[in-house]
Amino acid sequence: MNKMTVRDIEVSDKRVLVRVDFNVPIDAKTGAITDDSRIRATLPTIKYLIERNARVILISHLGRPKGKVVDELRLTPIAQRLSQILGKQVGVAVNCIGPEVEKSVETLRSGDVLLLENLRFHSDEETGSADFARSLARLGDIFVNDAFGTSHRAHASIAGIAQYLPAVAGLLLEKEIDTLGSLLKNPAHPFISLLGGAKVSDKVNMLKNIMSKVDCLLIGGGMAATFLKAKSYEVGQSLIEVDSIDTAAELMSQATENNIRLILPVDVVITDSIDDEAKGEIVSVESIPSDKRIADIGPRTVEKFRLGLLGGQTVFWNGPVGVVEIPQFAEGTKAIARLLAGLKATTIIGGGSTAEVINAMGLADKVAFVSTGGGASLKFLGGEELPGVVALRDKRLARSGLKKP
Numbered sequence: 001m002n003k004m005t006v007r008d009i010e011v012s013d014k015r016v017l018v019r020v021d022f023n024v025p026i027d028a029k030t031g032a033i034t035d036d037s038r039i040r041a042t043l044p045t046i047k048y049l050i051e052r053n054a055r056v057i058l059i060s061h062l063g064r065p066k067g068k069v070v071d072e073l074r075l076t077p078i079a080q081r082l083s084q085i086l087g088k089q090v091g092v093a094v095n096c097i098g099p100e101v102e103k104s105v106e107t108l109r110s111g112d113v114l115l116l117e118n119l120r121f122h123s124d125e126e127t128g129s130a131d132f133a134r135s136l137a138r139l140g141d142i143f144v145n146d147a148f149g150t151s152h153r154a155h156a157s158i159a160g161i162a163q164y165l166p167a168v169a170g171l172l173l174e175k176e177i178d179t180l181g182s183l184l185k186n187p188a189h190p191f192i193s194l195l196g197g198a199k200v201s202d203k204v205n206m207l208k209n210i211m212s213k214v215d216c217l218l219i220g221g222g223m224a225a226t227f228l229k230a231k232s233y234e235v236g237q238s239l240i241e242v243d244s245i246d247t248a249a250e251l252m253s254q255a256t257e258n259n260i261r262l263i264l265p266v267d268v269v270i271t272d273s274i275d276d277e278a279k280g281e282i283v284s285v286e287s288i289p290s291d292k293r294i295a296d297i298g299p300r301t302v303e304k305f306r307l308g309l310l311g312g313q314t315v316f317w318n319g320p321v322g323v324v325e326i327p328q329f330a331e332g333t334k335a336i337a338r339l340l341a342g343l344k345a346t347t348i349i350g351g352g353s354t355a356e357v358i359n360a361m362g363l364a365d366k367v368a369f370v371s372t373g374g375g376a377s378l379k380f381l382g383g384e385e386l387p388g389v390v391a392l393r394d395k396r397l398a399r400s401g402l403k404k405p
Contacts, residue, residue, distance in 0.1 A: 001177045003392040004168040006045060006144050011054040013110050017140030018045065018170065019157050019388075021147035021372060022060035022078045022115075025356065031072070033081055037359045038149070040085065041372050045146045045170035046113065050088070053110035057139055059096060059119055059157055061150070067123025079115045090115055096122070097135040105139050125156050133160025137405035146170025148177075149351065149373035151388030152380075162391035164405040169392055172372065177389065179348060179369045180380050188313035188346060189215055194305070194336065196221025196354075197319025200244040202375075205382030206318075211254055216261040216312070218305050220297050220321030220332070224265050227252065233285055236270065237293040263308045267298030269332070274323055296322030297332035306339050315343060318350030318378065324357060333357055341366035350377045 006016075020042045025034045033039075049056045063073040079092045093101045096116035108114055116139075119125040124132035133156040137143070143165040145151065150158055151173065161167065169177075183191075193214050195203055200223045207217075219227050225238035230248040255262040269280040270292040282298045283289075297305075309315060321336055323329040337357055340347050347367040349358050352374020364370050371377045380386060 001169065001174055001181070002395050003389065004395050005174050006048060006168055006170055008395065009142060009166060009168050011049055011052050011142060014054055014141040015057060015105060015108070015139065016049055016054040016142045016144055017057045017059060017136065017161065017165065018042075018049070018144045019147045019150075019161070020058050020060045021149040022058075022075065023062050023149065024078065026062075026072075026077070028072075031077060033077060035356060035359050036081055036085070037355070037364065037370070038372050039078065039082055041172050042146050042170070043085065045144065045172060046086070048171060049144075050111050050113065055105075055108040055110060056113040057105060057108070058090075058113065058115045059136065060115070060147070061120040061125065061157075062118050063120070065118065065120050067121070067126075069121045073118055073120075075115055075118055082113075082115070086113070088113065093117055097132070097139075102139065119157050126153075128154050128156050128160055130156075130160060130163075132156040134164055134405045137161045137164035140165055143167040144170045145388050145392060146172045147388065148173045148371070149376050151373070151386040152376040152384070154387040158388040159391045164403050166402070167392045169389070173389070175369075176371060176373065176377075177380070180371065180377055183210070183314065183316055183348065183381065184213065187213060190312050191314040192216040192218065192309055192312040192316075192345075194218040194220070194309075194315065194317040194340075195319050196223065196321040196333070198222035198239065200226045200241055200248055203318070203378060204244070204247055205384065206378050207251055209381060209383045211251070211258065211260065214260060216263065216308055217255060218263045218308050220265060220301070220305070220336075221319050222294070223319070224297075224321075225294050227264055228285055231264075234288050234290060235294060236288045236290050238288075239293070261308065263304060265297045265301040266304055267300040268294045269296035269298055269322065269329060271295045271329070274326060274329075276326060278326065278328070280328055295326070295329040302332060302335045302339075305336060309339060309343060309345075312343065312345045315340060315345045315347045316350060317347070318352070318354055318374070320353055320357060324353060330357075334361065337361055337363055350374065350381075
């Protein structure tokens with residue numbers, strides 16, 4: 001990565017404003033954090049700053065409060081969990097901007113950690129307001145972006161603050177860019193990509209960008225229905241993207257021309273409806289009834305995918321192969337997760353719900369890397385520039401012209 005990191009700047013006794021991604025899943029009934037992997041992923045940066053006597057000010061969003069204060073989306077439970085993990089008290093501010101927050105920051109001593117309240121309680125965060133960015137910037141001397149998962153957004157706390165403070169990457173952001181970048185530059189071959197999720201359109205740019213680099217593509221999830229439709233299969237009531245059928249046909253044609261194996265499901269689990277009470281039935285892809293919809297891949301497909309993965313040296317997985325929110329339609333995705341965990345390949349998990357599955361199954365330590373960004377990883381692998389990365393200082397050319405907060 002050609003951007004400066006927190007290692008390249010003096011942080012001792014500085015107020016270091018760190019954008020983290022603590023958008024963790026929380027149980028709606030109990031309010032308990034169900035997966036703290038995103039919190040743990042930021043520990044290297046936070047500990048680095050604490051050890052060097054910085055005054056650490058963490059900023060994050062949680063959920064989608066749409067500019068309103070929502071008590072269920074306050075960050076107090078996250079501060080409590082972080083305190084437990086760090087073995088050190090993490091303070092919580094009443095807001096993320098304003099006089100009271102400024103007073104809380106002024107009382108920080110070297111090595112202290114303060115978590116500000118949910119950024120998205122202010123609509124100015126998502127609109128990228130310069131005034132909001134300036135208000136945040138006034139709280140720090142240095143800005144560190146360690147929130148890869150939201151770096152594809154040009155939000156005030158992602159790209160805006162970097163206009164007013166020296167801006168560098170955190171250790172997690174650096175690791176994300178280096179690891180995902182290796183897939184584009186020098187993956188060990190055979191390089192296999194397993195893609196699922198609902199939409200082809202979400203992954204078109206990434207597919208086009210990696211098509212010249214992969215040796216094998218495995219397609220599952222809701223997007224498989226669009227590929228099957230492009231091959232003139234009956235897919236019943238499955239949700240397909242009509243506008244993406246031609247794109248799927250084009251991608252399959254490119255795969256053939258470039259000697260890339262492209263493996264589609266051969267059997268699927270079908271159902272009448274997608275709900276907790278729904279029952280599934282396994283059928284071949286040639287026998288999908290017109291009144292049913294695809295909810296998961298079947299056992300023959302799992303075996304076909306297993307054979308396709310054998311011998312792979314690099315494997316990238318993004319997107320579940322079934323409706324993982326419904327237990328009876330999550331079996332295919334769980335089977336794939338177990339297969340990947342048993343490979344000797346360098347296996348990289350592309351964030352989002354795929355990462356949640358790996359973490360929930362306790363398999364994160366069985367793969368090489370689990371990205372914290374679903375959408376961000378797709379954008380990056382699609383060759384798009386991420387606003388949160390572009391805004392950081394270049395290593396060789398320290399950016400000048402910072403505005404006063």
